[in-house]
Amino acid sequence: MNKQPKIAVIGGGSWATAIVKMLTENLNTIGWYMRSAQAIEHIKKNNHNPKYLRSAEIDATKLDLSKDINRTVAKYDILIFAVPSAFLVSELEKLNKPLKDKIIFSAIKGIVPETGLIVGEHFNREYDIPFENIGVITGPCHAEEVAMERLSYLTIASRDEQKAKLIGKALKSWYIKTKISDDIIGTEYAAMLKNIYAVAAGIAHGLGYGDNFQSVLMSNAIREMKRFIKKVHKMKRNINNSAYLGDLLVTGYSVFSRNRQFGNMIGKGYTVKSAQMEMSMIAEGYYATKSAFKIKQENGAKTPIIEAVYNVLYADKDAKKEFKKLTNKLD
């Protein structure tokens, strides 16, 4: 093989682990930063991540693991960020190496809570990284199925087609197909919004609504997503492509979805706090709801589902009443 791109993954969770696994199918060396020294030792010895996505077998001989983010950032040209959005800022604060000349791909499906920005915009505004050096890796893709090597399709978006292609090539294998897109803003908003709709699906389920209603909710959600994204970044896009509709469906319908689980608990009467305590992982949709609500208030998009979820999660409204009202706004 010719000279390989120098790619590192930032983050030690399930999705980071899945991406590392994909990369090991093509690259001889992958940088991988995670906080836990213990996890690093475990991976080196046992070829799998002890806490997240345990079932994914990873060839540790190809990994350049480090618990020092600065070492990893300094050594690699392309950084794939896959930490939960709530931890991004605190991770970036550790940096004393410049990011300016790096190529940044975000595999974070959420909004940066501190700035209310999607990840690409955050890197652009806070670190002066031009959009040409920013990209997004998006599903529909549950990490769990990557571990099982079940066929999955990824969309890689960047304004620079060459960079999208390069990452696409590094990720694809017999169980991963990749597609490139130039809609970096739209795919990233879709990845964030779908988590809110998955929370909504969970709340509805928890309240006792059935499959018939669920399909109406998803059919309204994709129309709402289209309206929202159009207000944020107008361009020609087919909202029914896998990166938008597919990503919504895999999250809204799947038992793996943490956002759906979180919503389900809310629908069953848990408070936000107790639901969050019960779950060991953070539901991205919780933060996404707050930001999306704010954006929607500014741009005036008609988004009854986001509104209902916001009212339940942040305005202390009764889920049952709020969703009853919502049913009259759907069709």
Place this chain on the structure above:
Amino acid sequence: MNKQPKIAVIGGGSWATAIVKMLTENLNTIGWYMRSAQAIEHIKKNNHNPKYLRSAEIDATKLDLSKDINRTVAKYDILIFAVPSAFLVSELEKLNKPLKDKIIFSAIKGIVPETGLIVGEHFNREYDIPFENIGVITGPCHAEEVAMERLSYLTIASRDEQKAKLIGKALKSWYIKTKISDDIIGTEYAAMLKNIYAVAAGIAHGLGYGDNFQSVLMSNAIREMKRFIKKVHKMKRNINNSAYLGDLLVTGYSVFSRNRQFGNMIGKGYTVKSAQMEMSMIAEGYYATKSAFKIKQENGAKTPIIEAVYNVLYADKDAKKEFKKLTNKLD
């Protein structure tokens, strides 16, 4: 209440039973034709259908049951047909009363195998019923959830808005919301095509594909459906409305779906014959596939999913190989 419309339901299966239940919420008398004298006696005594949708409680005092289709047809102005499409022609052959002046609504989600036409077209061509007197009742709606009185949304389509409204009013209740549409052809094709995509989803599941792939399949299916319907009847429609996308999702994702179950058996290696023998009900998608394939060959729509299902069900192709080929055509 003022003068009520004279509505009868033709058919004794699950969906017919669900529709009758909806009508009992609004009307004092509903005509109901079914073949089985035994079932009729059972319903009169026990307020539920013995074989289909047993869990639905129906107020039998409001029912004008008959096993004579001619009696029912002669007595009522509006006929809602809800027999499996494969039995429609044999039921209609029993008729010696004219249909010409009747208003016909189809709740049949399929194609008439003998003519290859959707039900509305069949009544129009074979019985000279003008399209103004024809309508469609479509989901997303599993009969099982109607029995449970879980909130469901129906779309009622007709060229004559007044008739659609009238049926919508007769069906709606605290657990049924209705919406009207003028896209009688599009909604009926959608109701038929979604069964093919549910068979495809089942085959994929049976072959071992996971949720990630399923979401890609559905995202491609809705785009394929849009292309197909556009070729058949071009008009402005939002394919993401509940009658199209919602109906696709409820069928493709739900455990209640017979089409998905049928596909699943095929994916697991059953022959078409053995799968059909194993299931007590007919999977509409089986017949729909043949007709849709023929239509698609005539109009040239790009429909790789229909093609793959056709090849497996009718051209004796290996499901595993055929779906492997299909995965390369999806994105």
